[in-house]
Each structure stands twice: as C-alpha cells, then as structure tokens.
Amino acid sequence: MQSDHKIIPVVAGALMRPDGSFMLGSRPEGKPYAGYWEFPGGKVEPGEAPFAALVREFHEEMGITVTHATPWLTKVHHYEHASVHLTFYRIWAWDGTPQPHEGQDFAWQVPGQYTVGPMLPANGPILKSLELPDVYAISCAHEIGVEAFLDALEARPELTLIQLREPQLGRDELAALAERVAAIVHPRGGKVVVNADPAWLAGWPVDGVHLNGQRLAEATVRPDFAWVGASVHSTEELNKAAELGLDYVLLGHVKATASHPGAAPLGWDGFECRLAGGTPLPVYALGGLSAADLGDARAHGAHGVALMRGAWR
Numbered sequence: 001m002q003s004d005h006k007i008i009p010v011v012a013g014a015l016m017r018p019d020g021s022f023m024l025g026s027r028p029e030g031k032p033y034a035g036y037w038e039f040p041g042g043k044v045e046p047g048e049a050p051f052a053a054l055v056r057e058f059h060e061e062m063g064i065t066v067t068h069a070t071p072w073l074t075k076v077h078h079y080e081h082a083s084v085h086l087t088f089y090r091i092w093a094w095d096g097t098p099q100p101h102e103g104q105d106f107a108w109q110v111p112g113q114y115t116v117g118p119m120l121p122a123n124g125p126i127l128k129s130l131e132l133p134d135v136y137a138i139s140c141a142h143e144i145g146v147e148a149f150l151d152a153l154e155a156r157p158e159l160t161l162i163q164l165r166e167p168q169l170g171r172d173e174l175a176a177l178a179e180r181v182a183a184i185v186h187p188r189g190g191k192v193v194v195n196a197d198p199a200w201l202a203g204w205p206v207d208g209v210h211l212n213g214q215r216l217a218e219a220t221v222r223p224d225f226a227w228v229g230a231s232v233h234s235t236e237e238l239n240k241a242a243e244l245g246l247d248y249v250l251l252g253h254v255k256a257t258a259s260h261p262g263a264a265p266l267g268w269d270g271f272e273c274r275l276a277g278g279t280p281l282p283v284y285a286l287g288g289l290s291a292a293d294l295g296d297a298r299a300h301g302a303h304g305v306a307l308m309r310g311a312w313r
C-alpha cells in the first residue's frame, strides 16, 4: 500500500440498460492493467467537477453524450502505480451509440454472470453491488399474518431481495418461515436475508443476515454469509458498516412512517447529507417510501428503495 502517494480523483460510470445489464470496457494497451476490464471513465482534470469529468470521458472514449446519471459509490484504492479516489455513477440515459475511440473492447454484462475478465482489482465490491435490485422488501407477517404475507410474496415476482424481519417469532418459527420464503424467492433467482442473531441461521436455506442497529454496534467482524447488510441512521454507523466490509445498508427514515411515529424524518436532504463524503457500499433509502420514490432516491445517492408496508400494498 502506498498511502504516501497523492490520491488521484477518478470518475467511472456503469451504462445501465433497462434489463439490468451494464457495460464494461477493456483497458487499452499502454495503460497500467492493460486488458483488464473496468467501468469506462478516467482521471478528473484539475478544477473539473466529477460529473463534468464523467460527461467528458464518455464523450472522448466512446462518443456518447450522458443525459441522465446518478451518483452511486466511492472508493479509495491503492495500486502500485497510483492511489485513486474513485467516484462511480450509474448512467441511465445517453445520446449516441458507444464506439471504441481508444482501441478498447466493450461488453454488455449481466450482474454476477460475467463473460469477460480479469476485472480491475478495486472493482470487486462495486460489481457485487450491481447484483442488488432496485427494490428491497422487508417482510410484514407481523402485521398481516404469515399466510397473507406469503400470498403477497407469491403475487409479487418482481421482489427479489427479501429481508425476513419478524421479531415476534422464536427461532423455530422463524426457521420454518425462512424455509417457506426461500422456496418462493429462490426459484425466481432472488435472495433472502434474515434480521436475527447470525448464530441462529446455521443450516437455514438463506443467503445472508441483516444486522439491526444494536448488532451492528456490537459486531467486530463481518458475519460469515454471502450477503450481509445493516440498518443505519448516521454517517458514523454507515462508516462502521463499510469498515466491516458489509454489502449494503438501509438508511432512514426518509419520510414519516408508522413504524417510527413521532421520530423526525430525515427528508431527502438529510438523507443525502449522511452520504456527503461518498459511500463505498450501496445504500437503500428507507422509511415511508414506495417504488415510486426510486427516482428521488437515486438522485440523492441511494442504490434503491427499501420498502416495508410499501412493498405489499
């Protein structure tokens, strides 16, 4: 690690297609890591704003004009050739057709099903983040009953990331429900994470664990699951989740919600404020939201929206 190096600001963007596929480019000959695959982008010029750098790089590298992009993740990485501060955007709309202006190859890729490689070393967690859907759904059996919840889950095949959060259930009841939820969600290619003591989950057919605020505060290492997330309210808690190497956080509550009556909502400005230094892990906005809030959430730096009541209406 070469922390004495000046840190070079870099912007990069994932061109997103409506089906969830996105573009990677190969690094041209003559650059460090030539032939490795990356998100198109490059160094920010002195005095240049990051978004302006993104627009310029996409124009120079592939002749397209970015028309709609939202800030997504940031990361510092120390290479042997340089230390870089990476700002990643997701690009939702552009004019023109990508043409390789610098001798690079382009490939549209499906998250988690890569046909190109190797990837730039810094990009592993960034690529993993693209496997997370726009909408994160939190279970509601405690409000509407187990059978009605399972019926609602069956009826919404678009929900592919489910947090099982049923604090009223004991371990055996929760295990039985987790099995039924997984039997619905796994055939659709989705994931189930459980908001419970990680020690409970050994042998359960689930994909990960979700840490509530207290479990996050007590954690000293990342629990050993494929997917681990946490609920946070502050930048400090977000940073703790990042230090543990978690995969995502839920940050809220953004709007007034029945589950926190009386507690003042953050609003979108307060939400964005907590991400002000950038976030290395994807953040779902939580609290009083519906799928219709996805555009606002992305515009304020969120990966997507986390819904409790809003998922099942």
Ligand SMILES: Nc1nc2c([nH]c(=O)n2[C@H]2C[C@H](O)[C@@H](COP(=O)(O)OP(=O)(O)OP(=O)(O)O)O2)c(=O)[nH]1
Pocket (backbone or CB within 6 Å): 010, 011, 012, 031, 032, 038, 039, 040, 041, 042, 043, 044, 077, 079, 082, 084, 086, 120, 121, 122, 123
């Ligand atoms: N473009 C891009 N760069 C990345 C990504 N991930 C990552 O670690 N990097 C690093 C690799 C490089 O050290 C640095 C980008 O520098 P670069 O040399 O490609 O930038 P540039 O196109 O402006 O190059 P140049 O004109 O200065 O030669 O950021 C990524 O996904 N995309």
